[in-house]
Amino acid sequence: MKRKSLLTTLLIYCALVGLGLIFLVPILIMLSGSLKIDTRVLIEAGSLAGLVPEQPSLENYRDVSTRVPFIRYLVNSTLITSSIVLTGLLVNSLAGYAFARLQWPGRDALLFTVIALMIIPLEAIAVPLFYQVTLLGWRDTYLVQILPFIANAFSIYLFYSFFLDFPKELEEAARIDGAGPVRIFFSVVAPNAKPVFATVAILTFLTQWGSFLWPLLVTHSEAVRPLPLGIAAFYTLPPLQWGDIFAFGVMMIVPVLLLFMAFQRWFIRGVATTGVKG
């Protein structure tokens, strides 16, 4: 293979560092802003030197827990997101497996429908869905924030494409060894599909952890509202304190970073094997 010249390598590195900074700088501004006194946050935001707080303080973090019920929001978000992730993994993996491996009437037509559903955004169906859950009397509950998001066309498609390439011999060996389809899935297929499970778990977690529109539509009490609505609550609580908002933001992304760090090995492998991009 032809070796890249020093100049090409340098250019690639510069481009990558630049790209990295684009993603990193907002997080750094948020982190540094969360440690500043509220009056300094916007004043210093325009300069690089302002990234380092002169007198770092944890006051904004204390404010967050006194001005809004942060723990309540955190528990709600954790409950809602983990319910969607865990039940979603079960439901979508089984659906993906059924599409990839089982023969049943109407399979191809249904698969086509599932793939087509991937391009429909929530905003497009939010109003009819809202009407439906209102009829069912589900508004302002955990259920209304969980149930519509368990089955996910994109997750099903990821599982489907992974299981298509799964070595058939392992399943056939298990069939000959006496296992039925359910046992084969849980004892042979799923344990060897960790990358796709991790990928789907992280992608679902990220989407649901930051979900704003739907909870805003269907909830009104703090008892069931998730973190993104908590951060929005600051806008309605004068005075508008950016330091508190940044501190809330930092506390909100910590669980996501921890999750990613825990599963990043599987996630990267999953991205490589399922062809997920971006």
Next chain:
Amino acid sequence: MAAIAFNQVSKRYDENTTALNALSLQIDDGEFIVLVGPSGCGKSTVLRLLAGLEQPSEGEIAIDDKVVNDLMPQQRNIAMVFQNYALYPHMSVRDNLAFPLRMQRMGKQAIDTRVNEIAQLLDLAELLQRRPKQLSGGQKQRVAMGRALVRDPSVFLLDEPLSNLDAKLRSQIRADIAQLQLRLRKTTIYVTHDQIEAMTLGHRVAVMNRGELQQIGTPEQLYNRPQNIFVAGFIGNPGMNIATTEVFAQNNDLHAAICGQTLHLPSAVQGYNELSQSENVGYIGVRPEAFRLSKVDGCVALKAYIAAVEYLGAESLVYFHLSSHDQAHDNTTWIARINGHVDATIDQNIEIFLDPGAIHWFNSDGSNAIFDTCQSVQPRR
């Protein structure tokens, strides 16, 4: 123990793809059958149909006189070793061996005892805690055999089990499989494209091509009495030399025209009567070892010139064309297997000698012109 019968079994994937066409095959209890043939000949389909991994389009498959077409794989009491072993990557060797027993809901104590027995039998005791990725190719192969044997199946299916191993290990494990089969006396069907495995392992060997059974017989029968040109060319390495011929009578003697030369056939030659009565002989077949470079009593001489010589140590392969170098000739390249070193140069004109009794004769449709069938001879055990 189990006897197996395929009765007019066909497998079609669609109108244009026939993987197996009207296979009829009887396999005795405890017999070791090898299915051999080129890629895509349908040999693995036979195994998969018997295992229940695929359903036949037509025909019946019976194990011990019981039709099993509608039985699930796990209800057929068969075990299979896959080409790539299909060991469960997330399980230890012990768990891989125990898996079929757990599926039978056997007690933990009984599972441990059985797994240890099999580990002892296949020399796997040291490897029980390892994962498949920590094993060598040969060890994986043994674990796959162990997983197949552990639940004492009545039929043992092996789908090209040695093809992922290097040559040395292959010959060693080949011998191990033969010994194991001899000891356990399980009905075994072994699929391979390697004719050395076929000839050394099988009590009987079934040669397949394009979804059809070409011939089934002992290795000796296949080699010495091939039923058609395909079997003649497939069995043996190098394969049998095949060329068109015309047999004719002249002065009350039979002659054969081969590549522009005439071969006199003495009346003592095997199949003389059939040849003299047949008007349909179209091909001649000669095994490479039937040629001699020096004259031997009873042999006839043919003019030839050398195209290439390959020295293999104990023997040499001489590639030649019939006719002299300066004469017109057809492009058929013949191969002679000659003991020791051959001192010859390319394009050298030689006389090559052939025993007419060692010639195989085939009809224009490719079938053997002398032997009808080889089924009557008892298989070796």
